[in-house]
Amino acid sequence: MKRLISAIGLSCLCAMTSLWAQPKPAYLDDTKPIEQRVSDALSRMTLEEKVAMIHAQSKFSSPGVPRLGIPEVWMTDGPHGIRPEVLWDEWSQAGWTNDSCTAFPALTCLAATWNKEMSLAYGTAIGEEARYRKKSVLLGPGVNIYRTPLNGRNFEYMGEDPFLSAQMVVPYIKGVQSNGVAACVKHYALNNQETERGSINVLVDERALREIYLPAFKAAVQEGDAWAIMGAYNQFRGEHCCHNNYLLNKILREEWGFDGVVISDWGGVHDTKQAIFNGLDMEFGSWTDGLNWSSTNSYDRYYLAKPYLDMIKSGEVGTTELNQKVSNILRLIFRTEMNRNRPFGAFTSEAHSKAALEIAQEGIVLLKNDNHVLPIDLKNAKKIAVIGENAIKMMTVGGGSSSLKSKYEISPLQGLKQRLQPNVEVIYARGYVGDVGDSYNNVSTGQNLKDDRTPDELMQEAVNIAREADYVLFFGGLNKSKNQDAEGDDRKNMNLPYNQDALIAKLAAVNSNMVFINISGNAVSMPWINEVPAVVQGWYLGSETGHAMAAILVGDVNPSGKLPFSFPVKLSDNSAHSAGEYPGKNGVVKYNEGLFVGYRWLDKQKIKPLFSFGHGLSYTTFEYGKLTLNQKSMSKKGTITCAIRIKNTGSRAGSEVVQLYLTDKKSSLPRPVKELKGFRKVNLKPGESTTVEFVIDNALLQFYDDTLNKWTSEPGKFEALIGASSTDIKAKETFVLQ
Structure with a gap:
């Protein structure tokens, strides 16, 4: 029989009520130190109760000890x-x-x-x-x-x-x-x-x-x-x-x-x-x-269930390890379920929607903006063409274990219509048909995305409305289907699926005010990059997707996101596909590239990325001053403070991420050309400036010496670099570790 509520949970409540009527045992006294409570609870448990705690009883829960009033873990x-x-x-x-x-x-x-x-x-x-x-x-x-x-x-x-x-x-x-x-x-x-x-x-x-x-x-x-x-x-x-x-x-x-x-x-x-x-x-x-x-209950056949219990009873193994496992679980329970001071929480509140919106807005990355195509000029724009399946497709469902049943999800098209109409006409064309599936683990989007038109018909409709529009906003990229951004399978290549590249090229040919919004959690190749003036990295933004995207595109919010990974031009520019192995051979994958992952590899090989790690543009401009160090040398127990002045030289408020990279000028073991060791996001009004400081200590200079099996740093010259990205270095200064 399928159960939704555990009877064990109810018996826990009854047992705890009974226990609290007696002198309180140490494990139930939350004024006692946790380790004392753990030890006391462990001493009261039977062997069978201990073994039961270390494995599941359902898809997402493990049993407690009802007799002692110890609750389940969910x-x-x-x-x-x-x-x-x-x-x-x-x-x-x-x-x-x-x-x-x-x-x-x-x-x-x-x-x-x-x-x-x-x-x-x-x-x-x-x-x-x-x-x-x-x-x-x-x-x-x-x-x-x-x-x-x-x-x-x-x-x-x-x-x-x-x-x-x-x-x-x-x-x-x-x-x-x-x-x-x-x-x-x-x-x-x-x-x-x-x-x-x-x-x-x-x-x-x-x-x-x-x-x-x-x-x-x-x-x-x-x-x-x-x-x-x-x-x-x-x-x-x-x-x-x-x-x-x-x-x-x-x-x-x-x-x-x-x-x-x-x-x-x-x-x-x-x-x-x-x-x-x-x-x-x-x-x-x-x-x-x-x-x-x-x-027999299948959960009793887990590796850490009856097989373990039988080994203990036969004398094949002892109980030292079991007691340690149960102690760790009890410690977890005392920190969570049996912490009577923890708050009650909140669900789908306005505050949570606001947090989701703000995170989405801050994370959207403006990758390219030639001719200041963005933000959309609302004074002169009369008609905007929104094209692409990802403008309407719900992205909270699918992708694996992170699939959700969201209370709501504002699509990019919805968000733009809410923001722009009735002053600006928003017209939509599908452009391509990708995944028309509408459910994952019986959670349905409620969308019917089926479209019986041919690819040529869909493309021609998109080109026609793009030709007549003041702006073209193409929402493409990936989705959370098999072999895209999804648990259980990798992508087959870096290309955009569903023939999007051909469609993008045709749209760019008929409208110079085109923006490509890449909805994905991965880098994609962009063979048409020289023809498309503006590119935005849109991620999977959750419930507030449409509101966040509209705010960025029309300039209500100044973009301030920076890439957390590099976009290579082609797959072979990535170290795992050049120096290392992927996906492996005969059940083994060798990371032959070693330390040189992402921008570390691109720096080493002097490969120019499509978009750099740490890259992200703004609707305003920032001026970096001279980098100063409070001293030019430090001991391993000391520190150096580096400071740089940042000024907003544009006409609107904006945020800049100031990035600190460090270079070891000479090392006994190979080291990357530079490594990120600090960052700070600052918000500045037009004309406003501030000084950003970073403290460099010995820990930031260390590398792991595998010949000595320890972290170490070596005396000599180092360089502090301040950049707006890993390839956009604004200032640098040398110092010495004594």
């Missing part, structure tokens, strides 16, 4: 919104009418804000929604590095740079956890492709592991104090990441001091003994249809 997918409720043992939705959430922009958009305040606002709002829905753990955020533009899941992550990802993930975690909901940072580690994701064995050198692929996870643990980590599906050096001794025991626990819960990705566990000894705490998704074992 999880929900994120990281862009709270997933709709599903049936007890199925992915299909449960049919609730009150679980339609606020859809926040995808994390690529959040990273593109380069604004830690936006990250905190995002985490706080989504944490409130998770808390309101009575969730213990939010399965997000994701911080895997953008290694290849073909990775179908890049839209859920924060780009190619470890420093940017690390800086942006910490406030998100703090915001979520301020609501008494654990942030579960994923996917630890090296989940950089969806092709063969459940089995591929990643081989990467220690320096690249430490300098590129782990910093965001390390910051999540040591600075964000994340309460949960999710293991990745793939293998690393021959062991699956959900029970990988080196990643989980040696690095996560011993080196970083993580005291939270390690949760498997759904179906990511493969062996009982490895799961026991190699750092996993909670197992989910191994078998979840309830049918594989007929007369």
